Amino acid sequence: MANLEIGIVGLPNTGKTSVFNALTNAGAAVTAYGATSASANVGVAPVPDRRLEDLAEAVGSREIIPASVQFVDVSGLARGGAKGGTLGGELLGHLRAGDAIIHVVRTFPDEDVAHVEGRVDPVADAEAVDLELVLADHALVERRIERGAKLARTGQKAARDEAPVLERLLARLDEGLPARTLGEPLPADLDLLTTKPLLYVANTSESGDPEAVARLREYAAPVQVVPVAAKFEAELAELDDPEERAAFLAEIGQDQAGMPRVAAAAFGLLDLIQFFTVGPKEARAWPIRRGGSAVEAAGKIHSDIARGFIRAEVIPWQELVASGSHTEAAKRGVQRVEGRDYTVSDGDVINVRFNV
Ligand SMILES: Nc1nc2c(ncn2[C@@H]2O[C@H](COP(=O)(O)OP(=O)(O)OP(=O)(O)O)[C@@H](O)[C@H]2O)c(=O)[nH]1
Ligand SMILES: [Mg+2]
Numbered sequence: 001m002a003n004l005e006i007g008i009v010g011l012p013n014t015g016k017t018s019v020f021n022a023l024t025n026a027g028a029a030v031t032a033y034g035a036t037s038a039s040a041n042v043g044v045a046p047v048p049d050r051r052l053e054d055l056a057e058a059v060g061s062r063e064i065i066p067a068s069v070q071f072v073d074v075s076g077l078a079r080g081g082a083k084g085g086t087l088g089g090e091l092l093g094h095l096r097a098g099d100a101i102i103h104v105v106r107t108f109p110d111e112d113v114a115h116v117e118g119r120v121d122p123v124a125d126a127e128a129v130d131l132e133l134v135l136a137d138h139a140l141v142e143r144r145i146e147r148g149a150k151l152a153r154t155g156q157k158a159a160r161d162e163a164p165v166l167e168r169l170l171a172r173l174d175e176g177l178p179a180r181t182l183g184e185p186l187p188a189d190l191d192l193l194t195t196k197p198l199l200y201v202a203n204t205s206e207s208g209d210p211e212a213v214a215r216l217r218e219y220a221a222p223v224q225v226v227p228v229a230a231k232f233e234a235e236l237a238e239l240d241d242p243e244e245r246a247a248f249l250a251e252i253g254q255d256q257a258g259m260p261r262v263a264a265a266a267f268g269l270l271d272l273i274q275f276f277t278v279g280p281k282e283a284r285a286w287p288i289r290r291g292g293s294a295v296e297a298a299g300k301i302h303s304d305i306a307r308g309f310i311r312a313e314v315i316p317w318q319e320l321v322a323s324g325s326h327t328e329a330a331k332r333g334v335q336r337v338e339g340r341d342y343t344v345s346d347g348d349v350i351n352v353r354f355n356v
Pocket of ligand 1: 010011012013014015016017018019074108109110113203204205229230231232
């Protein structure tokens with residue numbers, strides 16, 4: 001069960017499925033001709049966290065359960081797709097339903113892999129896809145304005161009130177700019193693509209394509225670009241031996257596979273923090289929005305636990321690692337008792353006392 005869902009977009013043949021495979025170890029088919037398949041690849045990737053491993057070791061937990069992200073890889077989006085309606089259906093649905101979007105941009109030069117435009121130009125590619133997303137939102141806002149005009153005539157105040165901001169939004173989209181640049185609160189039920197948290201993944205060759213990545217960064221700023229050698233890492237993900245994997249990574253000067261970095265970046269993008277539940281059975285990470293309360297944390301674990309909430313026993317993770325057990329932590333006075341409104345800190349180990 002994944003904690004959040006992220007849609008993967010990009011031009012055909014940019015390596016979306018390779019990125020997806022490296023992220024999820026799913027082994028979906030990749031093709032060199034942009035042979036787009038109709039259905040989506042769906043897979044779950046863990047967000048590894050060193051703290052969780054330290055906790056499990058200190059306390060002797062039998063199992064480690066990291067937080068997870070669900071990725072949905074849908075087949076390539078073509079230029080003009082939004083206008084022509086090919087961005088309708090499945091792709092749009094997945095993207096609108098997700099919590100964030102990963103936009104894969106090809107920087108790797110490879111004669112054997114066809115490019116839809118016959119050349120590799122990461123900034124032009126990124127612009128083309130970004131424009132498709134803007135156009136899809138444009139269509140959505142236009143429909144909303146039309147519907148709103150009808151409702152306003154029948155005297156519905158809400159529809160009348162939101163009309164000015166929708167017009168400003170439409171003008172922004174008309175300029176080809178994403179809705180997030182408007183900087184105004186928008187109607188909450190407006191499912192825009194271009195307000196979603198966004199992350200670019202530069203799909204590089206093993207050399208890392210520093211020049212192309214730098215150009216893409218300049219275009220993308222302030223949005224983050226995470227470079228990943230997807231094909232290389234997808235091959236890497238197939239190796240069972242961790243030592244062999246580490247040796248391959250060292251060869252391209254990385255100490256960590258790119259994909260955990262992508263998953264972690266996606267996590268940061270959504271401004272999520274993690275709290276932990278730790279016992280002999282398992283050490284488990286739970287994501288929660290920054291600023292979330294103890295009772296919200298309880299609700300992540302189970303709605304019954306939130307309903308019956310009495311108090312939260314909280315130990316900062318380092319203190320539990322140093323103590324080796326909850327009992328010892330309590331003896332040392334590093335365990336606090338907090339109420340339902342307590343604001344959870346990143347790395348809190350939480351034990352909720354509740355009524356059933
Ligand atoms: N040289 C090189 N080739 C890559 C890299 N990433 C992907 N490829 C190749 O590019 C082709 C397309 O990769 P996919 O991952 O299927 O691309 P996609 O974006 O999912 O393609 P569609 O779903 O058809 O739009 C395959 O032949 C991959 O092996 C890379 O980093 N370097
Ligand atoms: Mg694909």
